[in-house]
Amino acid sequence: MTPRRRIETMEENRTKLISAARRAFAAKGFAAASMDELTADVGLTRGALYHNFGDKKGLLAAVVAQVDGEMAERAQELGAVAPNDWEGLLAEGSAYIEMALDPEVRRIVLLDGPAFLGDPTQWPSQNACLEVTKQIVSRLIANGIMKPVDDEAAARLLNGAALNAALWVAASDEPSAVLPKAIEAFCALATGLLAEGKPI
Amino acid sequence: MTPRRRIETMEENRTKLISAARRAFAAKGFAAASMDELTADVGLTRGALYHNFGDKKGLLAAVVAQVDGEMAERAQELGAVAPNDWEGLLAEGSAYIEMALDPEVRRIVLLDGPAFLGDPTQWPSQNACLEVTKQIVSRLIANGIMKPVDDEAAARLLNGAALNAALWVAASDEPSAVLPKAIEAFCALATGLLAEGKPI
DNA sequence: ATATCTGACATACGGTCCGTATGTCAATTG
DNA sequence: CAATTGACATACGGACCGTATGTCAGATAT
Numbered sequence: 001m002t003p004r005r006r007i008e009t010m011e012e013n014r015t016k017l018i019s020a021a022r023r024a025f026a027a028k029g030f031a032a033a034s035m036d037e038l039t040a041d042v043g044l045t046r047g048a049l050y051h052n053f054g055d056k057k058g059l060l061a062a063v064v065a066q067v068d069g070e071m072a073e074r075a076q077e078l079g080a081v082a083p084n085d086w087e088g089l090l091a092e093g094s095a096y097i098e099m100a101l102d103p104e105v106r107r108i109v110l111l112d113g114p115a116f117l118g119d120p121t122q123w124p125s126q127n128a129c130l131e132v133t134k135q136i137v138s139r140l141i142a143n144g145i146m147k148p149v150d151d152e153a154a155a156r157l158l159n160g161a162a163l164n165a166a167l168w169v170a171a172s173d174e175p176s177a178v179l180p181k182a183i184e185a186f187c188a189l190a191t192g193l194l195a196e197g198k199p200i
Numbered sequence: 201m202t203p204r205r206r207i208e209t210m211e212e213n214r215t216k217l218i219s220a221a222r223r224a225f226a227a228k229g230f231a232a233a234s235m236d237e238l239t240a241d242v243g244l245t246r247g248a249l250y251h252n253f254g255d256k257k258g259l260l261a262a263v264v265a266q267v268d269g270e271m272a273e274r275a276q277e278l279g280a281v282a283p284n285d286w287e288g289l290l291a292e293g294s295a296y297i298e299m300a301l302d303p304e305v306r307r308i309v310l311l312d313g314p315a316f317l318g319d320p321t322q323w324p325s326q327n328a329c330l331e332v333t334k335q336i337v338s339r340l341i342a343n344g345i346m347k348p349v350d351d352e353a354a355a356r357l358l359n360g361a362a363l364n365a366a367l368w369v370a371a372s373d374e375p376s377a378v379l380p381k382a383i384e385a386f387c388a389l390a391t392g393l394l395a396e397g398k399p400i
Numbered sequence: 401a402t403a404t405c406t407g408a409c410a411t412a413c414g415g416t417c418c419g420t421a422t423g424t425c426a427a428t429t430g
Numbered sequence: 431c432a433a434t435t436g437a438c439a440t441a442c443g444g445a446c447c448g449t450a451t452g453t454c455a456g457a458t459a460t
Binding site: 209210213244245246247248250251252 | 436437438439440
């Protein structure tokens, strides 16, 4: 055996545990997920878990941070593609709805996260996805395209609307039929934030 | 002792357990609430609980149904006071924000409810509060005041926006300073649903 | 190179909690 | 008044979390 560095294996184990936790939390939910089972799936025990993450909620926080980061990354990609900030905001809203359709995202970040870790704005990951929205909103307000409302308020309202729309779509019998209705309503709602005399 | 009717005492015990559960769930959250402790607080044991509600989630469902019903009742009261349906919708949104500021409502109905009972539209209480919003939206669309978007989509987006705004306000350092920003942004957003050429 | 030490992880244990199976007694019924 | 029902208490088994202790590979010092 090649004598491996301690730091290396430790990082590997952290990665293993987080990926196992993503699967377990998404499948059973945080409360029903067994730490014994979860760690055994990657050939470890709870000893590794409590040493690396402190407690069960610590592991959830790590998983949430990872998924939240991926969501922000994807949101920024889509925002960069749009021809202007306003289109980018709508695209990001649609992207948020789409992301919330992913069972892993929905269960871990949108349901168990707030329930067991508290308000998302207090998370270490700082609600990365919302932060992206807020920056776009700030620019739109500064450019006079949007009404001069509070930027954080607007960002939270938009993401909240998209979130609930996504939960509705995901739980519906025919998601593909409901999705366009949700996006249409979202875009209609968003126009309420446009400054007067500046349609489209 | 006056020989009490069985039905009477049973109903009393159900009421006792539900009110104790409201307190416990609001204070500790559903997952951390102990059924032994909860039942002992009202002079009963888990025997009574499992006989009346089946399991722990059954008790949560009963509590959610009660709180959700109270929310719908309050929303209808406020909607009836407004001079017209549109003003009623805005008033209801503000009311939803206000209700979500109640720790009991926030913890039980908005966080633990969706996390442990699944999608609110599938609840036995049939998401009573959302149903009220949907009816108002339907009338506004029929009267041509609102854009002809899907009524359920609009209702969910509005309530979702209000909900997240409320969570934000509640978690903020200075709720009283943040509240008006949230309401302002909400009303601005809502105007996006108004039909063209029908301002205010 | 060898001895010592550090720390990442495994193992063992105690405490708590849930759900069920069984027991009990008051209230009802004939 | 005897029999029965059923609402609730009690007892038990299984699972799980968090911690305390043990162990051994890898790092460090001489």
